[in-house]
Amino acid sequence: MQYELKCIGVLTSGGDAPGMNAAVRAVTRAAIYNGIKVKAIYRGYKGLITGEIKEFQTQDVSNIIQQGGTILKSARCSEFKTKEGRALAYETIQREGIDALVVIGGDGTFTGARAFAQEFNMPIIGIPGTIDNDLWGTDSTVGYDTALNTIMECIDKIRDTATSHERLFFVEVMGRDAGFLALNSAIASGSEAAIIPEKETSVAQLDELISNGFRKSKNSSIVIVAEGGGGAQAMADRIHQQYPDYDIRVSILGHLQRGGSPTAYDRILASRMGVAAIEALLDEQRSIMIGVVNDEIVHVPFSKAIKDDKQVNLEKVNVLQILSI
Numbered sequence: 016m017q018y019e020l021k022c023i024g025v026l027t028s029g030g031d032a033p034g035m036n037a038a039v040r041a042v043t044r045a046a047i048y049n050g051i052k053v054k055a056i057y058r059g060y061k062g063l064i065t066g067e068i069k070e071f072q073t074q075d076v077s078n079i080i081q082q083g084g085t086i087l088k089s090a091r092c093s094e095f096k097t098k099e100g101r102a103l104a105y106e107t108i109q110r111e112g113i114d115a116l117v118v119i120g121g122d123g124t125f126t127g128a129r130a131f132a133q134e135f136n137m138p139i140i141g142i143p144g145t146i147d148n149d150l151w152g153t154d155s156t157v158g159y160d161t162a163l164n165t166i167m168e169c170i171d172k173i174r175d176t177a178t179s180h181e182r183l184f185f186v187e188v189m190g191r192d193a194g195f196l197a198l199n200s201a202i203a204s205g206s207e208a209a210i211i212p213e214k215e216t217s218v219a220q221l222d223e224l225i226s227n228g229f230r231k232s233k234n235s236s237i238v239i240v241a242e243g244g245g246g247a248q249a250m251a252d253r254i255h256q257q258y259p260d261y262d263i264r265v266s267i268l269g270h271l272q273r274g275g276s277p278t279a280y281d282r283i284l285a286s287r288m289g290v291a292a293i294e295a296l297l298d299e300q301r302s303i304m305i306g307v308v309n310d311e312i313v314h315v316p317f318s319k320a321i322k323d324d325k326q327v328n329l330e331k332v333n334v335l336q337i338l339s340i
């Protein structure tokens with residue numbers, strides 16, 4: 016081994032995601048199990064710069080597997096995007112005697128990790144924690160399944176009122192530039208359509224919807240709009256102009272999609288990934304994200320996880336279309 020692995024640092028960064036706590040627990044316990052000290056870093060990279068750090072024992076992660084959010088807090092840190100900020104973070108690393116890092120977050124987190132690892136020859140392993148599921152090389156990210164189920168439950172409720180009032184709803188869901196949450200929640204909730212950034216332009220998708228006709232035999236319609244797919248309000252305004260008789264409503268689900276207790280799937284995924292992260296460090300791996308493909312753990316270089324485009328399965332668009340007649 017090129018370095019001695021006596022102490023690791025763990026942090027959560029970027030948008031929080033259900034299951035991050037399960038990942039922190041797994042990283043902490045797997046490290047201690049292997050005789051490695053754990054330093055918990057608060058508020059993501061910000062805490063690395065300011066030195067908000069506490070040594071964790073196994074009991075510090077008791078009773079958190081079921082909690083949403085992150086006990087370590089999270090932040091989007093602009094200072095860490097600068098060389099100066101990263102140099103300050105490295106001073107903390109040296110002062111605290113941290114030999115390697117496990118970072119839990121999304122593409123912004125891994126972009127920062129990659130730069131930091133290159134500049135300071137720092138061993139870093141990533142665990143994908145984001146509701147967006149937009150990281151290449153893993154079938155699922157921690158938090159995605161929970162958010163998907165939360166959205167599905169919300170749409171089920173919206174369906175009740177939409178049916179009662181015979182309304183057309185545009186429901187906007189998160190996902191940044193990706194349509195995984197939108198497309199899959201649309202299928203799971205029996206929605207009539209999804210407007211996603213991966214297909215043609217949102218205007219073209221809307222035109223297609225209009226030409227297919229919204230209502231037909233139905234007494235309610237729900238269209239899911241990915242936040243990166245044009246905005247539900249804009250869609251609704253356009254339809255209202257064309258069909259002034261339609262009774263239209265818009266619902267933007269917002270941050271409730273990020274909260275809540277993680278599903279069993281996310282807890283298990285986070286637990287496996289946490290253990291795999293420590294095993295990867297013991298195996299002298301660095302600058303990789305832990306992924307899962309066909310239920311097997313894989314190692315994905317940060318460069319690929321961030322840069323390669325993860326595609327939504329467009330066959331699902333077909334499924335949605337067929338089933339919404």
Ligand code: F6P
Pocket residue numbers: 030121145146147189190191242273
């Ligand atoms: O990346 C997770 C996510 O929830 C995205 O879906 C969304 O675009 C973004 O974060 C919202 O970020 P914030 O909470 O900083 O407004």
